[in-house]
Amino acid sequence: MTAVVIAGVAFIAVVGGGIFYYLYSQAQETEAQELLVYAEQAFRQGEFETALWGDDDVLRTGLVDIINNYGRTSAGNLARYYAAVAESELGNYEDALRYIERFDPPRGILGVGPISFHAVVLSNLGEYSRAADVFQKAAEWDINEATTPQNLFNAAQAAMEADEIARATQLVNRILNEYEDSQVADQARRLEGMLFVRQAS
Known part of the structure; x- marks a missing residue:
């Protein structure tokens, strides 16, 4: 009986952990996508430094922070590509290579x-x-x-x-x-x- 109870508790823990991770991952993805909007806008306007590092004056997050904090999300992956292009446009090819090598292409x-x-x-x-x-x-x-x-x-x-x-x-x-x-x-x-x-x- 004790073994059954222990097994049941272990199963609940595994399932509960899986649900928590899924919800956490979804929340991370949503946050990353929201933060990426400003960086994308700066990128498309050719403001590559701002796209990379954000703007502290208006509390906007840049691509580098998105990569560091949300790197496992799809938005974080896309941020790597944007960062690679931005660094390349700035002539920083070593940095561009570092980002593009970690990008997972679709x-x-x-x-x-x-x-x-x-x-x-x-x-x-x-x-x-x-x-x-x-x-x-x-x-x-x-x-x-x-x-x-x-x-x-x-x-x-x-x-x-x-x-x-x-x-x-x-x-x-x-x-x-x-x-x-x-x-x-x-x-x-x-x-x-x-x-x-x-x-x-």
Whole structure:
């Protein structure tokens, strides 16, 4: 009988804890979304410092505080992306990389842009080989006739900058074989010529 009672109490504790965590998480999400409104507004107006750090004069919270205090929420995740872009716009590429590496991109086409942006940040830091990897990830994230060939082309350019000529050539060939009617096909052909010259030299 005692064992049954103990098991029952344990079950109630687990269920109660689960309900408490759910309600707490929902409250955190709501708070984070409300705080994000001002930061988003500043971000869209190009006020990147204010977006990042908020405005103490009007008691507005910035992206950094949202990330630190609500990092596990969806709004906190989105704040990481905004913060990465804001830091990049301010020329702070190391900080931008730190935020974008912790951002969880959404599935499907909406995730392509942030992943491509991650690759751009790496390129701005001279990390061309890693940038090529991430551009390829963006190309594969949502296969389509627009963003896939564009990101393959970007990956090829980054690979060439990294002096990975064979890899760049392979990427260009994929564009010309699989996406010969894409908007980047002509650029890919020109890049193919440049790669041929690099290989011959």
